[in-house]
Amino acid sequence: MSVKLAVIYYSTYGTNDQMAALAAEAARAAGAEVRLRKVQETVPESVVASVEAWKAQADKMAAIPTATADDMEWANAYLFSAPTRFGVQASQMRAFIDSLGGVWAKGGLAGKAVSAMTSAQNTHGGQEATLLSFYTTVMHWGGIVVAPGYTDQCIFKSGGNPYGYSHTMGAEFTEDDKASIAHQARRLVDIAGKLAR
Template identity: 65%
Template sequence: MSVKLAILFYSTYGTNHAMAKIAADAARAAGAEVRLLRIAETAPAEVVNAQDAWKAEAERQTDLPVATAADLEWANAYLFSAPTRFGCAPSQLRAFIDTLGGLWFQGKLANKAVSAMTSAQNAHGGQEATLLGLYTTFLHWGSIIVAPGYTDPAVSAAGGNSYGYSHTQGADMDDKTKAAIGHQTKRLIEIAAKLA
């Protein structure tokens, strides 16, 4: 069975959108069927439109489908990417997760491989807490967490977050970034294929 990977991202200014696209490219190169999906914006339009960078990123995403529960039912692997907000996942992603109770109740999120990535404005802005918080949710689902660990030199070269790739806002998305995201994505696909 081939891996069907749903890459679900929320991105205010473009960092997690870029990370998700890197992951999608790596997943396709590894032979996975990929759906690149944006998490719906829940902030009021007047708030988004009042910030030029936020508005521009929202416009860049309009060609991408919004994630739905049906996408999670379709997939046999998930990769989430979202910024850190006060040490947690942003409310937009939490609101989406809160819509998944029906799938969870039916066991349709269980036994699927899952991993996560994040970003923050500074290097110690709560990235690990965000990832661990998401992993707590995934444990409730019965999903199988596939963190990168220190299973490849690319993880340490890109900052060494064994829970999942984390990016510091404003830093270049260089070859080290691409290698770390690529490794995490390929590892997720490898484990998902074994589970399938």
């Protein structure tokens, strides 16, 4: 059985959009069938339009399909990416997760491999807490947490976060950062493939 990976993200200014795209590319190269999906914006359009950079990013992502419960049922693995807001994932991502009660109730989220990535404005802006909060939800689902751990030297070179890749907003993506994202995606595809047998 092949790996069907849903890469589901929220991005305000583009950091998580780039991370999700890099992960999706690496997962495809590893042999997974990938659906790249953004979550629904919950902030009023007038507010988004009032911030030039936010509006520009929303326009850039306009062609990316919006994540649905059907995508969650289709996939046998998930990679989430969302910015940190006060030590947990952005409310837009949380709103999507909170809409999955129907899929969860029939066991549609159980036994699937899950990994997560995040970003924040500074290096101690809550990234690890955000990733752990994702995984708390995964445990409620009965999912299988697939954190990168220290399974490759690239983890150390890109900040050393064993819970999942995290990026400082506004910083350029180095080759080490890209390698860490790709490693996390490949590891998720590998473990998901073993679970799907």
